[in-house]
Amino acid sequence: xxxxxxxxxxxxxxxxxxxxxxxxxxxxxxxxxxxxxxxxxxxxxxxxxxxxxxxxxxxxxxxxxxxxxxxxxxxxxxxxxxxxxxxxxxxxxxxxxxxxxxxxxxxxxxxxx
Numbered sequence: 708x709x710x711x712x713x714x715x716x717x718x719x720x721x722x723x724x725x726x727x728x729x730x731x732x733x734x735x736x737x738x739x740x741x742x743x744x745x746x747x748x749x750x751x752x753x754x755x756x757x758x759x760x761x762x763x764x765x766x767x768x769x770x771x772x773x774x775x776x777x778x779x780x781x782x783x784x785x786x787x788x789x790x791x792x793x794x795x796x797x798x799x800x801x802x803x804x805x806x807x808x809x810x811x812x813x814x815x816x817x818x819x820x
Contacts, residue, residue, distance in 0.1 A: 710744035722763045725801050729761060729770055732806055736813045753820045771795040772812065774819050780811050
């Protein structure tokens with residue numbers, strides 16, 4: 708089993724369910740992404756370049772976008788928190804995951820690669 712998948716499955720609930728749902732959304736939207744385990748977290752690569760990653764921290768799941776500073780859609784929902792390149796969507800509960808926001812962001816970023 709891929710170490711990134713082990714990371715996801717070893718998380719406590721509700722984070723495990725959230726990560727699994729996010730993984731399904733991301734891979735269904737962009738099937739050409741490659742899931743790797745880098746920096747001790749699940750990291751998605753597109754065309755051999757970092758695309759996005761999942762991080763469970765401080766009571767939420769962070770979906771971080773490598774070229775997040777170039778995103779134009781849903782900018783008001785993206786968190787930067789002292790990061791120059793990376794922006795993220797934060798989810799505190801499974802119900803907060805909104806595919807109508809995540810999918811357009813993923814598709815916008817795909818064009819940049």
